[in-house]
Amino acid sequence: MISTTILCIEDNPEISELIVEVLEDEGFAVSVVANGADALAALQPPPDLVLCDLDLPGLSGFEILERARGEGILPLTVPFIFITAYAQRSNQLQARGLGCDDFVSKPIDFEMLVPIIRHRLALARVRAPVKPAFALTERESETLTWVARGKSSPAIATILGVTERTVQFHVNNVIQKTGAATRAQAAAQCAILGIIKP
Known part of the structure; x- marks a missing residue:
């Protein structure tokens, strides 16, 4: 049985122990x-859950979370929980705005922390991305990426050096594969599934 991995980012050795x-x-x-x-280096490969202090040497917990989520280092499906003595409302609001899943104040109540961790891991398993039942060709993926970026068919044709008819051909193929009603829906669906990165 594979253990659930937790990364603890904490500079106080007594607390981390x-x-x-x-x-x-x-x-x-x-x-x-x-x-x-x-911490940023330890996020690859991603753990199953992250516990992080706010006040750390080098980067703060906020900066770690912002970079981890913003740069795609830590998938949104991996729960991120702050554990900190700085539990004032302003910090909690900032943390949640950056994509934090939970906020636990110090001193740590372990009778509370363990159920929070188990709950967050259970939610993450439910939200784990489903493997798509279809695949895109390289040209379809490229075309749809530009669709997701809001480019029109003529603009995409110019960018890719193909005809507008070719662009439309690839877009129609993707719509058919995804079962979407529009090109925008197809692009959104593929972005959510991680097939394209707009």
């Missing part, structure tokens, strides 16, 4: 990093 001890007793595999630069 306690987190590791409690979570390993619960059957999780826990790794610890103590600063922002190491």
